[in-house]
Amino acid sequence: MKTGKRTMVFAMLILLSSFLYPLGSVGVGAASAAPAFAKGADISWVAGMEAQGMTWKDKKGVRRDVLQILRDDYQINSVRIRVWVNPDMDYASGYMNAEKAAELAQRAQKLGMSVMLTLHYSDSWADPGQQNKPYAWRNFTFTQLMDAVWSHTVYVMNTMKSKGVTPDWVQIGNETNNGMLWDDGKASVNMKNYAWLVNTGNNAVKSVSSSTKTIVHLANGDNSSVLNWNIGGLIDNGAQFDLIGLSLYPSSSDWQGKVDQTITNANSLIAKYGKGIVISEIGMEYNEPAASKAFISAIKTKVRSIGGGKGVGVFYWEPAATPGYNQGYNKGAWQADGKPTSALEGFLN
Numbered sequence: 147m148k149t150g151k152r153t154m155v156f157a158m159l160i161l162l163s164s165f166l167y168p169l170g171s172v173g174v175g176a177a178s179a180a181p182a183f184a185k186g187a188d189i190s191w192v193a194g195m196e197a198q199g200m201t202w203k204d205k206k207g208v209r210r211d212v213l214q215i216l217r218d219d220y221q222i223n224s225v226r227i228r229v230w231v232n233p234d235m236d237y238a239s240g241y242m243n244a245e246k247a248a249e250l251a252q253r254a255q256k257l258g259m260s261v262m263l264t265l266h267y268s269d270s271w272a273d274p275g276q277q278n279k280p281y282a283w284r285n286f287t288f289t290q291l292m293d294a295v296w297s298h299t300v301y302v303m304n305t306m307k308s309k310g311v312t313p314d315w316v317q318i319g320n321e322t323n324n325g326m327l328w329d330d331g332k333a334s335v336n337m338k339n340y341a342w343l344v345n346t347g348n349n350a351v352k353s354v355s356s357s358t359k360t361i362v363h364l365a366n367g368d369n370s371s372v373l374n375w376n377i378g379g380l381i382d383n384g385a386q387f388d389l390i391g392l393s394l395y396p397s398s399s400d401w402q403g404k405v406d407q408t409i410t411n412a413n414s415l416i417a418k419y420g421k422g423i424v425i426s427e428i429g430m431e432y433n434e435p436a437a438s439k440a441f442i443s444a445i446k447t448k449v450r451s452i453g454g455g456k457g458v459g460v461f462y463w464e465p466a467a468t469p470g471y472n473q474g475y476n477k478g479a480w481q482a483d484g485k486p487t488s489a490l491e492g493f494l495n
Contacts, residue, residue, distance in 0.1 A: 180260050180314040180359075183450055184459025185493045186224035187216050188264075188427065192466050193250050194237035202466065203484040212466050217257055220490040224260040224314070226426065226461045227251055229302055231280035232269050238472040240270070244305040252309040262461065264317040264363065264426070265302065265347065267295060267326055274323040274365050277331070288330050288339060292346045295327075299350035303358075312355050315458075317391060317426065318347035321365040323372055333376060341383035348386050359388040359458075363426050367392030367408035373415060381419060389458060390415055391426035394445070395477070398430065398437035405441065409448045416453035424458040425449055429477035432469055435487035438479070442492025465490055 192212060202212040204219055216222035229247045233240030242250075251261045266272040269280045279286075283294050299316075306313060319326040325333030325340035333340040348360045362380065366372055377390060392412070396404040412423040425445060430438035442462065449457035465486075467478030479489045 184224040186461035188226040190228040194241040226262040262315040303354035337379040341385040363391030393427035427463040438489035439492040
């Protein structure tokens with residue numbers, strides 16, 4: 147397609163999207179006040195682990211609800227919950243469809259915790275290495291794909307609403323370093339398609355809850371070139387979203403430098419685009435709790451101070467995981483004896 151015709155087609159799509167998916171057009175809900183600073187935990191595995199018979203103890207060895215331990219013992223005031231389109235319902239690998247996610251979100255909200263959703267727009271893991279379309283969407287045209295993103299997002303939001311939950315934040319995709327819903331929304335192939343998928347998700351969220359903040363989430367918070375290419379490309383192509391989310395998974399030997407670089411990148415993004423920053427995922431090996439505690443404390447303190455209040459919060463990825471859970475994940479914050487490590491003490495104060 148010639149450049150002029152391609153531009154005209156996208157202009158028509160943009161105009162059509164504004165009519166079909168107007169920003170906040172039918173928003174009837176509003177998120178409750180988010181915390182001044184989110185100290186968060188991704189709890190997506192919890193429901194599946196409990197269904198497998200898992201229980202948790204506090205540091206004194208007393209068996210308690212893991213969400214209450216997170217809230218009362220470590221000042222965790224927010225949770226992050228994954229949503230897949232049509233997941234394998236195996237407890238470990240899948241489980242979190244809209245209904246299961248809403249039940250878990252309701253449980254957290256009843257404890258006074260704020261809720262972040264991360265919409266993978268996939269039946270399984272979406273990350274920098276894979277952004278596979280849901281099986282049911284595999285043969286869709288791009289327009290049909292936009293319709294599916296809209297419908298699914300509204301469905302998830304309304305499923306939350308049916309449980310009395312209005313998320314404070316919703317990620318439009320997960321670690322979309324090279325876009326989403328490949329190959330149609332692959333950023334290195336078609337940045338404009340990626341931007342309009344983000345727009346569609348953003349507008350769908352706002353149509354249900356105008357005050358919920360939307361997030362574009364990227365891995366490798368210490369990699370300035372990826373962040374600037376992706377966010378800059380989205381902005382240049384008219385994408386609308388509220389916050390930039392970053393992941394950071396350093397080691398015990400390099401975390402100081404990677405935290406400093408991530409904070410430098412965050413301040414640069416704020417200066418360029420004026421958007422708030424949330425650290426959507428952090429983690430470190432469970433058997434290095436002292437280093438992990440120091441890492442959490444440092445990134446929490448530094449994110450709080452960035453950009454004149456533009457630092458929204460920090461979320462630890464799956465602290466409730468025990469060593470080796472789900473095919474070898476070792477960055478949780480609980481030990482094999484059911485007691486927590488000292489890592490989450492980095493969130494205190």
